[in-house]
Amino acid sequence: MATRRPAAEPQPGSTTLPAVGTLLDRKLVFVTGKGGVGKTSVAAALAQLAASQGRRTLACEVDAKGDLAAAIGAPRSGFEATAAGRDLWLMAMDTEASLREYLKLNLHVPVVTRLGPLARTFDFVADAAPGVKEILSVGKLAWEVRQRHYDLVVADAPASGHVIAHLAAPEVIKELVHVGPIRGQTEWMLDILSDPVRTGVVIVTTPEELPVTETIELAADVANRTPAHLAAVVANRVLPELFNRREEELFDQLGDPGVTAALAAVTGEGTDAVLGAARLIVGLRRRAASQLAELREALPGTPVLYLPEQFGRLDGPALTATLAGFLADELG
Amino acid sequence: MAADGAGAAVPRGPDTTLAALLDGHRLVVTCGAGGVGKTTVAAAVGAAAARRTPRRVLVLTVDPARRLASALGMERLGNVEVRVPPARFSALGDDAEGELWVAMLDTKQSWDDLVARHAPDARTRDAILANPLYRNITARFATSHDYIAAERLHEIDVDGRFDLVVVDTPPSRNAVDFLDAPARMAEFFSSRLLRWLIAPYRSRLVTAASRPFLAVADRLLGAQFLADIAEFFILFRTMYDGFVERSVAVERTLRDPGTTFLVVTTLEPAPAREAEQFCGELRRRGLALGGLVLNRTLPEALATGAAAASARALREGSSALGATLAGDLGASARDVARVLDEVADGYDNLAATAAEQEGRATSLARTGAPTVVRVPLVDRDLAELGGLLALGDLLGA
Numbered sequence: 001m002a003t004r005r006p007a008a009e010p011q012p013g014s015t016t017l018p019a020v021g022t023l024l025d026r027k028l029v030f031v032t033g034k035g036g037v038g039k040t041s042v043a044a045a046l047a048q049l050a051a052s053q054g055r056r057t058l059a060c061e062v063d064a065k066g067d068l069a070a071a072i073g074a075p076r077s078g079f080e081a082t083a084a085g086r087d088l089w090l091m092a093m094d095t096e097a098s099l100r101e102y103l104k105l106n107l108h109v110p111v112v113t114r115l116g117p118l119a120r121t122f123d124f125v126a127d128a129a130p131g132v133k134e135i136l137s138v139g140k141l142a143w144e145v146r147q148r149h150y151d152l153v154v155a156d157a158p159a160s161g162h163v164i165a166h167l168a169a170p171e172v173i174k175e176l177v178h179v180g181p182i183r184g185q186t187e188w189m190l191d192i193l194s195d196p197v198r199t200g201v202v203i204v205t206t207p208e209e210l211p212v213t214e215t216i217e218l219a220a221d222v223a224n225r226t227p228a229h230l231a232a233v234v235a236n237r238v239l240p241e242l243f244n245r246r247e248e249e250l251f252d253q254l255g256d257p258g259v260t261a262a263l264a265a266v267t268g269e270g271t272d273a274v275l276g277a278a279r280l281i282v283g284l285r286r287r288a289a290s291q292l293a294e295l296r297e298a299l300p301g302t303p304v305l306y307l308p309e310q311f312g313r314l315d316g317p318a319l320t321a322t323l324a325g326f327l328a329d330e331l332g
Numbered sequence: 333m334a335a336d337g338a339g340a341a342v343p344r345g346p347d348t349t350l351a352a353l354l355d356g357h358r359l360v361v362t363c364g365a366g367g368v369g370k371t372t373v374a375a376a377v378g379a380a381a382a383r384r385t386p387r388r389v390l391v392l393t394v395d396p397a398r399r400l401a402s403a404l405g406m407e408r409l410g411n412v413e414v415r416v417p418p419a420r421f422s423a424l425g426d427d428a429e430g431e432l433w434v435a436m437l438d439t440k441q442s443w444d445d446l447v448a449r450h451a452p453d454a455r456t457r458d459a460i461l462a463n464p465l466y467r468n469i470t471a472r473f474a475t476s477h478d479y480i481a482a483e484r485l486h487e488i489d490v491d492g493r494f495d496l497v498v499v500d501t502p503p504s505r506n507a508v509d510f511l512d513a514p515a516r517m518a519e520f521f522s523s524r525l526l527r528w529l530i531a532p533y534r535s536r537l538v539t540a541a542s543r544p545f546l547a548v549a550d551r552l553l554g555a556q557f558l559a560d561i562a563e564f565f566i567l568f569r570t571m572y573d574g575f576v577e578r579s580v581a582v583e584r585t586l587r588d589p590g591t592t593f594l595v596v597t598t599l600e601p602a603p604a605r606e607a608e609q610f611c612g613e614l615r616r617r618g619l620a621l622g623g624l625v626l627n628r629t630l631p632e633a634l635a636t637g638a639a640a641a642s643a644r645a646l647r648e649g650s651s652a653l654g655a656t657l658a659g660d661l662g663a664s665a666r667d668v669a670r671v672l673d674e675v676a677d678g679y680d681n682l683a684a685t686a687a688e689q690e691g692r693a694t695s696l697a698r699t700g701a702p703t704v705v706r707v708p709l710v711d712r713d714l715a716e717l718g719g720l721l722a723l724g725d726l727l728g729a
Contacts, residue, residue, distance in 0.1 A: 035366025242677075266645060276631060
């Protein structure tokens with residue numbers, strides 16, 4: 001793949017919050033973003049990078065579709081974390097299992113063997129009572145942080161539409177539930193979630209209009225409706241710059257019918273398609289650059305990390321390893 | 333600037349165009365993974381139908397991007413349908429045969445309307461609307477958005493004011509959720525849990541005593557919280573019959589021969605996989621898969637042997653070509669050669685992606701959709717009405 005710089009240089013002054021280099025020094029990182037932008041690949045790459053630096057890292061798949069395991073190249077995991085490499089563990093969120101663990105650890109409730117009926121109605125309880133499913137999920141992650149089981153927990157969190165309800169769950173529960181042990185649990189969860197040194201949200205986007213718009217809106221929602229803080233935005237799939245300005249002028253001239261014909265006389269009938277491909281990249285990249293400019297303008301002070309487009313040449317663990325390498329460079 | 337190959341959208345189905353699909357149905361439900369351009373396709377399809385046929389067409393969208401919204405004149409739009417002024421079509425030199433109407437799905441307002449319709453009396457209605465849990469539940473209940481979309485679809489269908497309705501489904505974790513929403517809503521209202529919750533508190537204690545797992549709920553959440561929920565559901569329960577009946581009717585609408593599903597996807601791995609699964613789900617449920625839109629595909633010319641050969645020739649001959657063209661272009665031979673090398677690199681990158689995509693396109697063609705339309709990737713937005721109409725042309729709608 002081309003090794004030119006991605007569409008926009010990271011701004012030197014973009015490290016006013018906790019420095020971007022410290023992203024992986026946090027204890028809990030939620031990776032979210034609009035569907036289809038590569039959220040899971042980026043979560044896998046962050047987890048793998050952290051593990052490769054010797055951090056004991058837990059990667060958690062909150063939506064439990066198995067995509068995170070595939071990206072890491074490990075067998076699917078259940079609620080119990082399984083080893084997925086050196087210093088890397090993998091788990092899949094299961095709110096019912098989380099409830100069972102919670103009951104066992106905190107209430108010493110002797111119902112563990114009798115969960116059958118509860119399991120059947122659990123989905124209804126969780127659907128009906130706002131925030132219950134979410135707090136069982138976010139609570140489990142915060143619990144791992146509180147117990148210091150790992151140096152870092154990376155959550156492949158729900159997509160934009162759902163992540164706010166997730167992060168806001170402890171506050172919702174605190175408002176709705178006035179007494180009882182669950183309310184008590186929300187205090188330490190809020191401590192962890194609201195601490196920018198320990199917890200950060202990473203929004204993944206691509207340099208396209210809709211994902212960028214949604215990222216800007218999501219950043220505002222994270223700030224206004226959740227206790228958590230935005231740590232960084234990852235701009236994924238940024239097209240390489242094909243030409244500098246001088247080269248681009250030359251390239252434009254290649255489109256003159258006379259010049260194209262002279263080229264085609266040597267390079268054959270596919271010449272138009274080849275020039276068209278380059279033209280498409282130049283146009284797409286130009287549009288991407290303006291989207292990224294809009295993103296930086298809307299989120300001043302938020303570090304933006306750039307990952308280059310891989311043109312579908314890689315997927316699974318190979319893609320994850322490549323992205324981890326780029327993230328290592330970006331994080332310095 | 334249009335991409336090369338723009339205008340090259342080719343309907344692939346056995347003789348069926350998207351236009352024919354639109355003409356043969358009253359309801360078109362667009363589905364697909366997030367980020368594939370579903371909303372834009374829904375709007376383009378509706379705009380095309382309104383321009384081409386003398387029908388009253390409604391596009392019902394969910395949370396559209398702001399620019400698309402303003403292109404459609406939807407700055408302040410909610411549940412109430414508004415007509416896109418005919419002048420917008422005329423301004424494009426394109427008088428519409430029919431009418432284009434648009435509405436945005438406002439989940440909260442729709443719930444309020446539903447409650448108002450099903451509540452037995454004004455007092456119950458007001459009590460529900462004022463209940464502090466009501467807002468929270470309608471906003472967060474996972475099934476809520478999907479159900480409301482299906483419910484509105486049914487309502488508009490019954491209402492009969494529109495000849496064609498194009499619905500853009502909400503972004504769900506799983507597109508199938510939309511299909512299941514009516515049944516799940518009915519199931520929810522008849523669930524044992526709900527019956528337990530709304531039983532008088534005293535008898536619930538008795539039940540709880542006999543069922544330790546329910547005692548746990550009391551202990552976990554506190555009796556007050558459960559009482560709050562119970563009160564809410566007691567009120568909601570009064571609407572039970574209306575809701576269940578309605579859910580059944582909504583499901584019937586989805587199965588109606590006048591309803592068809594249009595699955596939108598890109599040829600990226602994840603959306604393509606989801607689209608394939610969704611097509612399978614439709615078939616399993618006996619629902620009509622009318623068409624498949626492959627959005628933002630790379631020009632097919634990229635994947636041809638001729639293009640690959642030209643790229644190779646370009647790279648191999650770049651020095652010689654640079655020397656030949658340098659004079660005409662007023663640049664050094666080395667600069668020209670470098671540009672030619674970059675062009676070949678750029679081609680290789682896109683061609684690699686195109687090859688991947690063709691594999692997925694082939695696999696998607698096996699879903700048996702009667703209409704398969706490719707829409708080429710272009711390096712500009714299609715968010716103006718003119719852009720939507722251009723997209724409609726590409727779609728063959």
